[in-house]
Amino acid sequence: MYDFNYHKPASLDAALETFEGSDDGQFMAGGQTMIPVMKQRLAMPSDVIDLGAIETLNGICVDSGVVSVGAMTPHAAVAASDAVRGAIPALAELAGRIGDPHVRNRGTIGGSIANSDPAADYPAAVLGLNATVRTNRREIIADDFFINLFETALDEGELITAVDFPVADAAAYEKFENPASRFALAGVMVCRTGATVRVAVTGAGPCAFRATEMEHALAADFRPGALEGISIDPDGLNTDIHASAEYRAHLVGVLAGRAVKRVA
Ligand SMILES: Cc1cc2nc3c(=O)[nH]c(=O)nc-3n(C[C@H](O)[C@H](O)[C@H](O)COP(=O)(O)OP(=O)(O)OC[C@H]3O[C@@H](n4cnc5c(N)ncnc54)[C@H](O)[C@@H]3O)c2cc1C
Known part of the structure; x- marks a missing residue:
């Protein structure tokens, strides 16, 4: 796996702000598709924004x-x-x-x-x-x-x-x-x-x-x-x-x- 920044914001606003501040960010839900795709390097986001801590979602x-x-x-x-x-x-x-x-x-x-x-x-x-x-x-x-x-x-x-x-x-x-x-x-x-x-x-x-x-x-x-x-x-x-x-x-x-x- 290549290097990337991992974030786990606790609110929707924080997730969106993190996305805006990243070079090539991508939201992650359960990672069921995203992790395999990243392993194969079909996607190489600079920042992974894990949505798992946002209770309102x-x-x-x-x-x-x-x-x-x-x-x-x-x-x-x-x-x-x-x-x-x-x-x-x-x-x-x-x-x-x-x-x-x-x-x-x-x-x-x-x-x-x-x-x-x-x-x-x-x-x-x-x-x-x-x-x-x-x-x-x-x-x-x-x-x-x-x-x-x-x-x-x-x-x-x-x-x-x-x-x-x-x-x-x-x-x-x-x-x-x-x-x-x-x-x-x-x-x-x-x-x-x-x-x-x-x-x-x-x-x-x-x-x-x-x-x-x-x-x-x-x-x-x-x-x-x-x-x-x-x-x-x-x-x-x-x-x-x-x-x-x-x-x-x-x-x-x-x-x-x-x-x-x-x-x-
Ligand atoms: C072995 C295996 C068997 C499966 N069998 C089935 C099956 O029978 N039927 C079926 O329907 N599915 C199946 N799936 C797919 C699985 O159900 C997931 O829905 C799918 O892999 C997406 O996973 P995820 O929700 O973890 O999203 P992730 O993998 O985290 O994300 C997938 C994509 O959606 C984007 N994304 C995630 N959340 C959001 C959001 N809130 N807003 C905007 N973009 C978002 C991500 O950026 C990424 O591009 C299977 C998967 C696996 C690994």
Whole structure:
């Protein structure tokens, strides 16, 4: 490991001030992605600003039909939260299926979505449940947040403080996971609120996206049969050692059907 300055500020203001004062600073949540990336020297920040001591970034609050999850809340806390299970069971279930116990206890929602890993689970929840990402500067709606592979709408030095999930009438998440890492080869979140249906896909493309043709079909007729004849175009989807684009496209259809069945 090369030399860098390590900071562990106790407040949001101190973290932002430290960032401003550094040459090439980077915020660190649980370090689940950042430490391996630094070890490989794919990132070489001058200053690592550990957010772990900022209590206001950690915690869950359910109020007025919104589940608000602090950026530093680990996946295990979301999975175990009675408040989340009661309000949006699909969100707690999704968090409980991320990685292994170590990853779930160190990894955070803020780190996960800031990273925009194409195979991460939370992006499907953010997009499917129509969440709002709160930062130190503004609020970003889900549809504007994920831009591309490892790219989000966050600006340099912008810090996620919380993610607000509106409580849906019903939602379900289905994923086909890599048996080693549990990252999603494909994952689909289906969410129904009133007459509105959202279908969000992760794992299949460069970043999470909405399957709008499926959404329209389900808004007209909410049952798995409504998806018959709708295929996902593999063009532009991911091909890697784990699965081809065609296989991922097929998985999206299968998983969407399963999720609709559970929601219905
Ligand atoms: C073995 C293994 C298996 C995994 N399996 C899965 C899986 O099945 N599903 C899944 O979804 N994920 C999986 N993950 C990813 C994991 O869940 C973490 O969410 C992810 O690695 C990010 O980790 P972190 O929260 O510790 O963030 P870090 O690694 O600390 O940070 C990641 C990035 O986000 C930035 N960042 C962190 N917090 C903030 C913030 N508040 N505001 C702005 N930027 C911020 C950092 O600067 C960095 O660029 C796995 C990881 C590992 C190591």
